[in-house]
Amino acid sequence: xxxxxxxxxxxxxxRLWLSGIWLGIMAALAxxxxxxxxxxxxxxxLFAGRLPPFWMSGSDPAYVLGTDSLGxxxxxxxFHGAQIAFSVALVAGLATALVGSLLGLLAGYMRGWVDIVIxxxxxxxxxFPPVLFAILLIAVLGTGxxxxxxxxxxIDWTRFCRVVRAEAMNQSAMDYVASAxxxxxxxxxxxxxxxxxxxxxxxxxxxxxxxxxxxxxxxxLSFVNLSISTxxxxxxxxxxxxxxxxxxxxWVLAFPLGVLFLTVLSFSQFGExxxxxxxxxxx
Amino acid sequence: xxxxxxxxxxxxxxxxxxxxxxRSVSFSIDTGEVLGLVGESGAGKSMIGKAILGILPSxxxxxxxxxxxxxxxxxxxxxxxxxxxxxxxxxxxxxDPLTALNPSRRIEPQITNRLVDILGWSKSDAxxxxxxxxNEVHIDSPERVMGSYPHELSGGMRQRVLIASAFAAxxxxxxxxxxxxxxxxxxxxxxxxxxxELQARHATAMVFVTHDLGxxxxxCQRLSVLYGGKIIENSRVPDFFKGPRHAxxxxxxAATPKYTDPDASLLPVDDAVIEAVAAEVLAADKxxxxxx
Amino acid sequence: MAHETVAEQLDTERDVLFSxxxxxxxxxxxxxxPVFGRAPMVRILNGIDLEITRGSVLGIxxxxxxxxxxxxxxxxxLVEPTAGTILFDGRDITDLNEDALRPIRRRMQMIFQxxxxxxxPRRRVGAIIADPMQMHGFDHxxxxxxxxxxxxxxxRSFRSRYPHELSGGQRQRVGIARAIALKPEFILADEIVSxxxxxxxxxxxxxxxxxxxxxxxxxxxISHDLSxxxxxxxxxxxLQRGDVVEYGDAEGVFAAPKAAYTRELLDAIPLPDPQQSGx
Numbered sequence: 001x002x003x004x005x006x007x008x009x010x011x012x013x014x015r016l017w018l019s020g021i022w023l024g025i026m027a028a029l030a031x032x033x034x035x036x037x038x039x040x041x042x043x044x045x046l047f048a049g050r051l052p053p054f055w056m057s058g059s060d061p062a063y064v065l066g067t068d069s070l071g072x073x074x075x076x077x078x079f080h081g082a083q084i085a086f087s088v089a090l091v092a093g094l095a096t097a098l099v100g101s102l103l104g105l106l107a108g109y110m111r112g113w114v115d116i117v118i119x120x121x122x123x124x125x126x127x128f129p130p131v132l133f134a135i136l137l138i139a140v141l142g143t144g145x146x147x148x149x150x151x152x153x154x155i156d157w158t159r160f161c162r163v164v165r166a167e168a169m170n171q172s173a174m175d176y177v178a179s180a181x182x183x184x185x186x187x188x189x190x191x192x193x194x195x196x197x198x199x200x201x202x203x204x205x206x207x208x209x210x211x212x213x214x215x216x217x218x219x220x221l222s223f224v225n226l227s228i229s230t231x232x233x234x235x236x237x238x239x240x241x242x243x244x245x246x247x248x249x250x251w252v253l254a255f256p257l258g259v260l261f262l263t264v265l266s267f268s269q270f271g272e273x274x275x276x277x278x279x280x281x282x283x
Numbered sequence: 284x285x286x287x288x289x290x291x292x293x294x295x296x297x298x299x300x301x302x303x304x305x306r307s308v309s310f311s312i313d314t315g316e317v318l319g320l321v322g323e324s325g326a327g328k329s330m331i332g333k334a335i336l337g338i339l340p341s342x343x344x345x346x347x348x349x350x351x352x353x354x355x356x357x358x359x360x361x362x363x364x365x366x367x368x369x370x371x372x373x374x375x376x377x378x379d380p381l382t383a384l385n386p387s388r389r390i391e392p393q394i395t396n397r398l399v400d401i402l403g404w405s406k407s408d409a410x411x412x413x414x415x416x417x418n419e420v421h422i423d424s425p426e427r428v429m430g431s432y433p434h435e436l437s438g439g440m441r442q443r444v445l446i447a448s449a450f451a452a453x454x455x456x457x458x459x460x461x462x463x464x465x466x467x468x469x470x471x472x473x474x475x476x477x478x479x480e481l482q483a484r485h486a487t488a489m490v491f492v493t494h495d496l497g498x499x500x501x502x503c504q505r506l507s508v509l510y511g512g513k514i515i516e517n518s519r520v521p522d523f524f525k526g527p528r529h530a531x532x533x534x535x536x537a538a539t540p541k542y543t544d545p546d547a548s549l550l551p552v553d554d555a556v557i558e559a560v561a562a563e564v565l566a567a568d569k570x571x572x573x574x575x
Numbered sequence: 576m577a578h579e580t581v582a583e584q585l586d587t588e589r590d591v592l593f594s595x596x597x598x599x600x601x602x603x604x605x606x607x608x609p610v611f612g613r614a615p616m617v618r619i620l621n622g623i624d625l626e627i628t629r630g631s632v633l634g635i636x637x638x639x640x641x642x643x644x645x646x647x648x649x650x651x652x653l654v655e656p657t658a659g660t661i662l663f664d665g666r667d668i669t670d671l672n673e674d675a676l677r678p679i680r681r682r683m684q685m686i687f688q689x690x691x692x693x694x695x696p697r698r699r700v701g702a703i704i705a706d707p708m709q710m711h712g713f714d715h716x717x718x719x720x721x722x723x724x725x726x727x728x729x730x731r732s733f734r735s736r737y738p739h740e741l742s743g744g745q746r747q748r749v750g751i752a753r754a755i756a757l758k759p760e761f762i763l764a765d766e767i768v769s770x771x772x773x774x775x776x777x778x779x780x781x782x783x784x785x786x787x788x789x790x791x792x793x794x795x796x797i798s799h800d801l802s803x804x805x806x807x808x809x810x811x812x813x814l815q816r817g818d819v820v821e822y823g824d825a826e827g828v829f830a831a832p833k834a835a836y837t838r839e840l841l842d843a844i845p846l847p848d849p850q851q852s853g854x
Contacts, residue, residue: 175689
């Protein structure tokens with residue numbers, strides 16, 4: 001055949017690579033934070049307060065990215081912040097995906113009363129303002145890493161549920177599902193073997209997006225001091241602190257903000273890239 | 284007197300591929316004449332119509348050849364001038380009557396917009412003209428249809444509206460891109476008759492893109508058979524249906540089902556025929572490369 | 576008792592594999608649903624009676640909205656009928672639940688209109704054909720997959736391909752291979768050539784015609800195209816807006832259609848002939 005169908009190759013986007021590399025580096029730093037950090041992230045040195053980063057005059061080579069107003073090393077705090085951010089992203093992201101996708105798949109595929117119950121629940125759930133909801137939850141559960149993760153799951157499962165439900169409904173209407181029925185496949189089997197694999201790219205894209213959101217939520221909660229203990233090196237906490245001394249020491253704010261921005265962006269780009277890659281029709 | 288539309292050795296490529304998707308396509312159409320472009324999917328037949336109208340997808344670019352519309356080479360014109368000229372002289376009847384109409388707007392502005400925006404008509408003149416046109420495409424209650432949204436009309440009705448809007452500005456050239464493929468046969472017959480009637484009344488030059496040889500035999504005077512973006516046969520319609528010259532055209536005609544002749548019909552196209560025509564296209568490619 | 580024997584005899588003489596009587600299907604019309612309460616029902620099929628003799632090919636034809644696809648799917652219990660009964664090989668399957676249907680499912684298969692959407696895009700051709708056989712506990716599955724591919728004229732090497740790597744005609748032949756691999760008695764073919772180019776259309780139809788002969792299949796063939804129906808079918812049913820307007824043997828229907836709608840359909844077909852009358 002001369003018509004070029006089937007020979008169309010999608011170029012594997014640079015965004016998958018760039019975002020993947022950034023996330024890889026950050027994940028590695030998070031994993032080995034205690035080993036690669038030049039200083040104890042909590043150690044204060046009031047004589048070395050507000051030291052600028054290495055390229056500016058008055059900097060100290062021991063503090064590459066400078067220090068905050070209490071003389072804590074910004075670089076080490078960033079690394080340890082990554083640890084917290086990535087733990088939250090991974091655990092909260094996966095758990096949210098699991099809960100939301102499962103309910104979404106059931107609603108979209110079973111339809112009927114299952115769908116009605118789940119969909120109404122989602123509607124009601126989404127009517128609560130999420131930030132208030134989170135603050136309320138933390139107030140009840142107390143601060144701490146676990147509380148943050150639980151708060152994210154409780155608030156964000158609806159995102160997965162809605163999207164996955166719609167996608168499962170789309171896929172259920174496809175004839176390959178009808179052909180599985182014709183073949184005599186039991187309903188439960190059809191859900192796992194036929195529909196789930198086709199909804200998976202959507203779930204993966206959402207999952208990485210959710211990881212980004214988890215990082216942001218954690219940062220927001222730290223920013224309003226509802227996360228872990230006040231002096232724990234979280235990105236949000238660093239941003240909150242940096243804000244107070246923006247005119248004297250911009251780097252205390254700028255570095256965590258930049259890292260946070262790049263990480264969240266990378267998560268969403270990575271997901272989109274993976275989705276394209278996953279799709280056998282586009283591949 | 285030269286033809287109204289002349290396409291001269293037009294070649295196009297898909298970005299990132301060195302193979303051409305249109306291969307030195309040449310044809311011409313006189314005023315009042317209907318040319319059928321026939322081929323199977325991937326033959327490039329729709330692409331030619333899009334190339335003439337200047338609406339090729341961005342991944343496809345024309346690398347050589349000329350498109351002469353009333354003697355003016357479209358390829359050499361500035362994009363804005365080209366759009367103006369094409370907008371004023373040519374029109375498209377699209378394949379899918381559902382997606383070709385904006386679902387959130389009423390029918391009236393969708394017909395009159397071109398008249399008002401491109402040709403500078405007044406709104407009331409355009410409205411009168413739109414009513415005339417809906418009458419011309421045999422819509423019984425033009426008032427009601429003008430105020431309707433696309434989803435309130437049947438597929439056949441929508442196609443009538445699109446035909447009306449195509450003929451709104453008295454185009455000298457109409458490109459019909461598989462205009463009846465999405466319709467039921469009974470509706471198809473009405474629409475084909477309507478297109479024929481309007482084309483004859485306005486003496487429009489028309490390019491009729493289709494995969495259906497039956498349809499070609501009803502509306503076209505001449506036809507070009509395409510394979511792999513190359514025209515492999517040009518014939519007058521009566522001659523073609525007496526006996527196509529090219530083996531591939533013969534195979535296509537033989538594969539077209541005919542309910543009147545159930546046993547003789549449906550000879551599948553032989554692989555050898557496909558291979559032969561593919562080889563012919565590739566040989567022409569080689570020659571073209573040497574020439575270039 | 577004597578009465579029953581006579582009935583049985585009649586049955587074996589005509590050997591009806593599939594039959595339906597008074598089959599009705601209705602869907603809720605969500606566009607017309609009031610704010611509270613149930614949506615009104617739109618009837619798609621208005622009481623259809625049909626009988627398909629073993630080894631015969633029934634063509635079901637009609638325009639869009641005639642209910643032809645719904646009829647096919649209702650026969651296979653993919654769409655729930657609102658009234659009427661469906662008998663398969665003498666057994667009432669109208670109210671069987673999915674578990675009770677499963678053993679019967681193997682015996683009635685379906686080929687779909689859009690091979691792209693009916694073949695799971697994430698599975699290879701070999702797995703797509705093998706899967707239903709595994710479920711029904713067939714042995715020598717690998718050999719059977721090869722045989723099925725042979726039957727539809729596809730190279731065995733296609734087992735390792737994905738659906739999107741095939742042309743439309745080849746995909747449709749995979750759909751046929753999957754259906755016949757289960758050795759069914761009945762196959763429903765729903766507009767299986769309407770998305771194909773004429774060249775592959777002819778190929779698919781010929782493959783199907785050969786299989787009907789070779790394997791003694793019983794076939795219901797749904798199409799909007801009377802020319803295609805003519806090629807393949809012994810009996811023709813013409814549907815219009817959920818009603819049967821004509822039902823009879825193909826020869827007769829094509830030679831002397833009784834219903835005005837059938838005549839209209841026939842007259843509207845553009846034959847590849849510039850001299851065709853009525854245009």
